[in-house]
Amino acid sequence: MVELSTLTKQHVTALFGSPDWAEAERLLASECGENLPLVNSPTPCGLERLRFAAIRVSGASLPRLHDAIELAKSDWRDLLVASYCRSCATWGSSDPNMAISRSTGMPKMAASRAASSGRSRYIGLPG
Numbered sequence: 001m002v003e004l005s006t007l008t009k010q011h012v013t014a015l016f017g018s019p020d021w022a023e024a025e026r027l028l029a030s031e032c033g034e035n036l037p038l039v040n041s042p043t044p045c046g047l048e049r050l051r052f053a054a055i056r057v058s059g060a061s062l063p064r065l066h067d068a069i070e071l072a073k074s075d076w077r078d079l080l081v082a083s084y085c086r087s088c089a090t091w092g093s094s095d096p097n098m099a100i101s102r103s104t105g106m107p108k109m110a111a112s113r114a115a116s117s118g119r120s121r122y123i124g125l126p127g
Contacts, residue, residue: 002033005044008051015060023062028054031069036076050076053083 004012004025016024028051034042036050050072057079058065072079 001030002042002047003044004029004051005048008044008048008055011052011055015055015058016062017060020060020062024055024058024065027062027065027069031066032072036072037074039076050079053079056083 008028009025012024012028013021032051032054033039033047036042039047039050053076054065054068054072057068057071068079068082071082
């Protein structure tokens with residue numbers, strides 16, 4: 001298990017409510033670290049990009065954080081794309097593919113890609 005960096009802990013406490021801090025930190029430390037594909041010799045600071053992406057995609061929801069981490073375990077690049085798309089939607093992009101799906105809370109483009117590749121179960125989509 002790779003511990004969380006101080007900055008990652010700050011992100012968790014800023015986004016999640018106090019009852020969920022400990023569980024969010026536990027999930028990130030135990031499930032989003034050396035077990036990710038193609039991650040060699042991970043460090044707390046070296047994992048920040050992936051952990052920040054999971055936190056951002058979660059939208060402060062523990063079930064969605066779990067789904068984001070499961071997506072990272074399958075292919076963490078998809079998590080980075082989902083995080084980027086969520087940022088674009090947050091900044092007011094007019095591209096409909098960048099918009100956040102109300103049903104999944106995920107960027108529509110990332111949700112569509114996950115569904116077509118058979119990874120929809122990781123982000124809570126039917127099918």
